Amino acid sequence: MKSLKFKFDYALGVISLIIGIVCLTEFKRLFPIRNSFLSGDHALPGLTGIAMIILGLLLLLVKKPKSIKVVFPEKTVMIRLMTILGILVVYSVCIAYLGYVVPTVILGIPLFRLFGGYKWLFCVATSIICTAGLYALFVFGLGMSFPRGMFF
Amino acid sequence: MLISGFTQALTPINLAMAAIGTLIGTLVGVLPGLGAASAIAILIPVTAVLNPTQAIIMLAGIYYGAQYGGSTTAILLNIPGETAAIPTCLDGYPMAKQGRGGPALGISAIGSFIAGILGVFGLAFFAPIFAEQALKFGPPEYFSLMILSLSIIVNFSGEYIVKGFIMGILGYILSMVGVGITTGLPRLTFGSLALTRGFDSIAIIIGLFAISEILKGLEEKTVAISTEIMGSVFPSTKDLKKSFWPIIRGWAIGFFLGLLPGCSPVVSTFMSYDVEKKMSKHPEEFGHGAIEGVAGPESANNANSQAGFIPLFSFGIPASPALAVLLAGLMIYGLQPGPMLFQQEGGFVWTVIASMFIGNAMLVVFNLPFVGIWVKITRIPYGILGPVILFLCVIGAYSSRNSLFDVYTMIAFGVIGYFMQKYKWPVVPLVLCAILGPTLERAWIQSMSMSRDSLLIFVQRPISCGILILTVVFIILSMKMMRRTKKLVVDAAGDGVSLTD
Numbered sequence: 342m343k344s345l346k347f348k349f350d351y352a353l354g355v356i357s358l359i360i361g362i363v364c365l366t367e368f369k370r371l372f373p374i375r376n377s378f379l380s381g382d383h384a385l386p387g388l389t390g391i392a393m394i395i396l397g398l399l400l401l402l403v404k405k406p407k408s409i410k411v412v413f414p415e416k417t418v419m420i421r422l423m424t425i426l427g428i429l430v431v432y433s434v435c436i437a438y439l440g441y442v443v444p445t446v447i448l449g450i451p452l453f454r455l456f457g458g459y460k461w462l463f464c465v466a467t468s469i470i471c472t473a474g475l476y477a478l479f480v481f482g483l484g485m486s487f488p489r490g491m492f493f
Numbered sequence: 494m495l496i497s498g499f500t501q502a503l504t505p506i507n508l509a510m511a512a513i514g515t516l517i518g519t520l521v522g523v524l525p526g527l528g529a530a531s532a533i534a535i536l537i538p539v540t541a542v543l544n545p546t547q548a549i550i551m552l553a554g555i556y557y558g559a560q561y562g563g564s565t566t567a568i569l570l571n572i573p574g575e576t577a578a579i580p581t582c583l584d585g586y587p588m589a590k591q592g593r594g595g596p597a598l599g600i601s602a603i604g605s606f607i608a609g610i611l612g613v614f615g616l617a618f619f620a621p622i623f624a625e626q627a628l629k630f631g632p633p634e635y636f637s638l639m640i641l642s643l644s645i646i647v648n649f650s651g652e653y654i655v656k657g658f659i660m661g662i663l664g665y666i667l668s669m670v671g672v673g674i675t676t677g678l679p680r681l682t683f684g685s686l687a688l689t690r691g692f693d694s695i696a697i698i699i700g701l702f703a704i705s706e707i708l709k710g711l712e713e714k715t716v717a718i719s720t721e722i723m724g725s726v727f728p729s730t731k732d733l734k735k736s737f738w739p740i741i742r743g744w745a746i747g748f749f750l751g752l753l754p755g756c757s758p759v760v761s762t763f764m765s766y767d768v769e770k771k772m773s774k775h776p777e778e779f780g781h782g783a784i785e786g787v788a789g790p791e792s793a794n795n796a797n798s799q800a801g802f803i804p805l806f807s808f809g810i811p812a813s814p815a816l817a818v819l820l821a822g823l824m825i826y827g828l829q830p831g832p833m834l835f836q837q838e839g840g841f842v843w844t845v846i847a848s849m850f851i852g853n854a855m856l857v858v859f860n861l862p863f864v865g866i867w868v869k870i871t872r873i874p875y876g877i878l879g880p881v882i883l884f885l886c887v888i889g890a891y892s893s894r895n896s897l898f899d900v901y902t903m904i905a906f907g908v909i910g911y912f913m914q915k916y917k918w919p920v921v922p923l924v925l926c927a928i929l930g931p932t933l934e935r936a937w938i939q940s941m942s943m944s945r946d947s948l949l950i951f952v953q954r955p956i957s958c959g960i961l962i963l964t965v966v967f968i969i970l971s972m973k974m975m976r977r978t979k980k981l982v983v984d985a986a987g988d989g990v991s992l993t994d
Contacts, residue, residue: 349916350656357659364666367681374676379948380941382673382680385934389662389669396659403655411915414712422711425883426908433887433900449880456711457876471881475888483542485892 349411350400357397364390421455428452440490445472495617498843501546502851507844510547511852514554519859521555522562523867527882528575529559529815531703535889537695537822545826546841550848552822553802556815557609557849560798561856564601564791565867569594577758577794579985580766584779584786591782595726595864600736600784601791602860603728608744608792609853612799615748616806617846621835623807626956630832632939633950637960638831639933642810642925644967648760648975649921660913661922667692668930675938687898694821694927696890696899697906701920702814703886704907707879709914726864728784736788739769743792750793750974751800751812753967758797758813760974763981765793799849806834806842809929814921821928825893829932 364386371383413419428448435444449468453459459467479485501507521532533552540548567578568585581601588597630638643661650657666681671691673680682688728736746768747761769789770779779786801812809830811817823830828838835842860867890903913920944950952958 349912353659353918360663360666363681371673371676371678371680374678376675376938376942377946379946380675380938382676382678384937384941385665385669386681389666392662393659393666396655396662399655400659411917413915418712422708425708425711426904429883429887429904430901433897433904436887436900437897445884449884452880452883453876456879457874459876467877468880471884475881475884479539479888479892483539485539485542485888486895487888488891488897 354397354400357393357400361390361393361397364393425452425455428455436488436490438490441487442472442476445475494621494839494843495847497840498845498847499850501840501844502550502847506547507550507848508851510543510551511554511848512855514551515558515852515855515859517551518555518558518560519562519856519867520558520870522559523565523871524873524878528702528706529556530813530818531699531706531886532559533815533818533822534695534698534702535885537818537825538889538891538893540822541892545828546844548826549819549823549828549841549845550852552819553845553849554852556819557795557798557852558856559815560795561602561605561860562867564605565598565864566871568597568601568787569868570871575759576982577762579982580762580790581787581794583766583985584781584783587780587782588784588787593782596728596732596784597787598864599726599728599861600732600788602726602857603733604736604740604743604788604792605795606853606857607740608747608796609799609856610850611744612748612751612796613846613849613853616799616802616849619752620803620807620842620846623803623832626832628836629956631954632936632943633954633957634960635831636933636936636940637951637957637964638808638810639929639936641808641960641964641967642929644964644971645810645812645925646919646922647968647971649919656917657919657922660919661926664923664926664928665930665933667697667923667927668694669934674931674934690894690896690898692902692927693890693893693896693899694924695825695893696902697927698818698821698924699886699890700903700906700908701910701913701924702818703882703889704903705910705914707882707886708907708911710875710879726861732784735784739765739785739789740792742768742772743789744796746789747793747796747798748800751797752803753970758794758801759982760978761793761797762790763978763985765789767981802846802849806830807832809932811925814924817921817925817928821924824928 368383368387368390371381371386375381375383414422428451432444432448435448446468449471450461450464453464453467454461476487480487502511517532517536518529521527521529532555536552536555540551543551563575563578564581564585566572567581569589571582571586573579573582585597585601588594646657646661647654670681670688672678672689679689743765746765750761750764766786766789769785770776773779773783773785775783798813801816804810804812805816805820809820811820820830828834828841886903887900890899891897893899910920940950950957951961
């Protein structure tokens with residue numbers, strides 16, 4: 342796991358360099374429309390770009406302190422975790438087209454199953470109650486607007 | 494001013510908001526899967542139906558309510574919600590194992606109440622003194638103040654300060670995405686229409702704190718509290734006598750360290766525990782259920798959290814992740830924390846301060862007699878809580894700007910936050926700088942226009958120069974204190990625990 346941590350820090354060092362270069366490119370694009378050399382929309386992208394490059398290099402080149410052991414969950418938990426994230430992505434796409442209620446009820450079922458390992462029937466009931474409860478509280482109670490999509 | 498604050502805070506709606514806030518806060522502290530920072534972030538958009546004073550009273554209630562709630566799991570389950578609660582576990586849990594969980598909770602509540610009340614008195618006394626300088630502040634002073642806020646990065650950087658600075662600058666870069674301040678032209682948007690609105694700080698915060706916490710919660714087995722280890726929650730006269738001075742010392746340590754911008758509560762709780770152990774006639778009892786070991790750190794923690802409002806209101810500098818989120822909330826409501834807040838929004842500030850007195854009293858009422866109910870609430874399974882919190886996160890991220898792009902942002906930052914936590918990369922500097930970024934840029938551009946590009950403007954003006962000197966002093970002081978605290982944390986909990994946890 343120690344080597345994994347090292348690779349992660351190394352990867353973020355490279356990402357910092359890339360972000361720094363992107364910021365400097367933006368600085369170059371905005372420089373012609375400046376107020377003055379240090380004042381304008383270009384200034385902070387320039388300064389942060391330079392800082393990111395310096396810090397990225399420091400991360401890559403300077404010896405780091407003793408690393409902390411990184412422990413990831415076992416494979417089954419990791420798969421569960423990925424599936425939940427996948428459901429969340431599908432859910433956020435679906436509510437744009439189908440509205441809040443239908444995707445929340447449908448995708449709530451596998452979520453309750455994945456989180457608690459409950460029986461399907463229990464998951465269906467809990468999902469319906471949860472959706473209704475949240476809708477009543479936020480839409481009727483607090484007057485908030487939820488995505489409507491094709492349904493409601 | 495404070496009396497007029499009380500008349501406002503005692504209106505039924507404001508009382509209700511304080512009660513709701515403290516109840517939600519205690520719930521958040523007691524339950525796994527959601528911290529104070531996440532809860533505040535989720536509820537900021539929801540509070541849009543309230544006026545700013547009511548909303549901030551409720552959000553502040555969540556903040557200090559969670560401090561109380563957190564002690565329940567620390568004492569009865571030996572689970573510190575955050576590193577600052579580790580000292581409470583050291584003696585609180587042994588007390589619970591001896592069947593004295595109740596008195597430990599009782600003294601924790603009493604200590605927190607006394608320290609909280611004294612802390613609010615301090616807040617009422619000190620904050621206006623700082624804020625009196627308000628009218629002398631111009632753009633260079635504000636810029637220096639933003640640099641002072643960078644000193645917080647030192648406290649939240651964990652093992653390697655470079656990581657903290659990378660995260661902080663990343664936060665600034667995220668805040669620049671959207672439309673440029675001076676030209677109104679798209680910046681760092683790469684032609685994307687969605688990016689021209691910029692990233693919503695609430696979506697970033699919910700992702701980094703709440704989503705990553707839910708993912709982490711899936712890995713952990715949650716345990717319900719047994720009521721057999723409780724006993725009476727009312728401490729005996731002997732317990733109260735033994736705890737009196739530790740409470741007072743804990744308050745003093747927590748409060749005065751809390752005045753230092755960005756001083757983490759971890760420093761004060763560990764320092765308080767260390768002081769109590771050194772001052773005790775029976776240091777050998779520490780670690781085996783000494784009530785002073787609970788009273789001191791709990792008082793220090795609560796005093797620190799109340800004192801944290803002073804740099805927050807007076808300078809706009811938060812001392813903890815939850816206060817950083819509260820800062821975002823204040824800005825969303827159009828309230829700019831900093832020296833002008835007391836001048837322009839005096840009514841608001843004094844009402845919130847007065848509500849803290851009331852909120853602290855409510856916490857004792859909600860916690861001591863009803864501790865059994867809170868214990869029962871911990872039996873709600875994570876299988877039910879997890880999905881509900883997930884749906885609340887989606888609602889919170891969406892309703893901030895009614896945009897699904899913010900929901901995607903939240904998910905992306907949730908994944909990033911999960912890996913950042915795993916690899917001990919501090920997320921607080923990112924959040925802080927993302928929130929303060931626009932203020933810093935505005936102050937920079939105005940300062941440069943005033944000085945015709947001379948950087949000397951920051952050292953030529955006395956207040957600005959003074960703030961910059963203070964920044965250097967705080968950074969050195971913070972580094973020293975964090976190094977010392979790190980040693981104490983390692984002694985108490987091993988080297989697997991990070992100060993950023």
